[in-house]
């Protein structure tokens with residue numbers, strides 16, 4: 001039997017002991033989803049919508065990464081697709097091979113990341129199979145984990161205040177190599193978090209990145225710090241970040257006002273508990289005229305549509321990640337003193353907005369990126385307690401993962417797309433059936449098999 005099949009059998013067998021894991025025989029090679037350095041100029045001169053990422057993503061056999069003193073090798077049972085995999089495959093806004101060569105220069109130990117292939121993926125759930133000599137004793141082989149997608153340097157003093165302010169903090173599987181879209185991934189011990197045991201491998205793997213990002217944006221003092229009763233406008237409510245953001249707003253006693261682009265998506269976010277939903281497909285707001293100047297009429301109409309929806313109340317916080325096409329409206333729609341918290345730019349990173357509405361109405365824009373370890377730990381704790389639920393809609397095998405990436409690029413998915421890496425089928429890895437039953441399959445599976 002192949003070594004990887006034996007490992008999967010061990011993971012699924014409750015009788016496997018730590019000693020068995022210590023004696024594990026690891027393969028020399030593994031399968032992974034990669035981009036290639038030789039193709040980094042493949043799309044030169046093309047618009048993003050014309051870039052066919054099936055040409056630049058490859059399911060390939062690569063050597064198993066070597067574990068250094070402070071690192072851990074995880075057998076990846078499942079992973080998930082994030083938008084950063086799309087950015088990597090389009091080489092936008094720049095080639096991630098630049099990140100790898102920069103990362104290699106930070107520390108001689110990082111040199112191995114600078115390869116001519118990049119193993120992508122910033123989420124994973126699996127089992128520790130090899131552990132470096134200096135990894136703290138909290139972790140051992142056989143532990144079932146999910147991965148925090150921040151790689152912390154532990155060198156720069158500012159990182160000890162908030163690791164996101166450390167210039168050397170990197171996004172794992174995007175700015176570093178050996179990510180989660182593979183049969184095995186390489187992480188620092190500081191990236192390890194307990195797997196929520198009432199969830200399957202693919203459900204657990206779908207949460208860490210979006211949930212920790214949403215936690216920082218909405219709950220943390222580094223973000224908008226929402227209060228009970230706050231009206232929070234959520235763009236892309238049926239997308240990965242949006243659907244998790246809705247849960248945080250509802251958990252915190254806030255009121256989500258959710259924008260989506262179809263009736264099916266509207267129904268879906270209502271199932272999450274949203275009362276106020278705006279289907280942008282019904283009113284074709286365009287916040288810019290053809291000549292690129294602001295379309296004041298549409299900005300005003302959008303604001304009054306949203307405020308009418310919430311009975312003439314106003315928006316305290318805008319949850320932004322959609323970027324260029326929406327940012328002017330986000331700044332405009334927030335109330336005086338309101339906050340716009342942003343972590344991305346799906347429709348373009350050059351944002352234009354009318355600054356008068358920002359400074360004269362004393363609003364603030366908060367930049368947010370991922371989460372620090374403490375925020376990620378808090379977010380994962382909420383998943384473990386069954387207070388934040390997965391929003392997994394579809395699952396592909398690692399071999400077919402490119403199909404999932406294409407769906408995310410084309411906005412043809414809802415929630416999150418899961419990827420089975422070593423796990424031979426869906427639904428494995430659940431240990432805490434009692435909590436699962438208490439929560440109910442309906443809550444855990446709201447987004448499953450939704451057809452747009």
Ligand SMILES: NC(=O)c1ccc[n+]([C@@H]2O[C@H](COP(=O)([O-])OP(=O)(O)OC[C@H]3O[C@@H](n4cnc5c(N)ncnc54)[C@H](OP(=O)(O)O)[C@@H]3O)[C@@H](O)[C@H]2O)c1
Nearest residue numbers: 083213236239240241260261321325343344345346369370
């Ligand atoms: N910095 C970070 O740490 C971090 C972490 C996670 C994600 N992000 C970024 O956040 C963004 C969203 O990530 P995601 O995982 O939620 O992606 P996603 O699942 O693809 O969701 C994006 C949503 O954006 C909405 N959208 C697309 N075009 C739009 C437009 N023109 N106007 C209004 N809404 C539009 C879509 O909703 P409708 O079509 O239904 O309106 C879609 O559901 C990405 O750019 C990602 O890179 C950043």
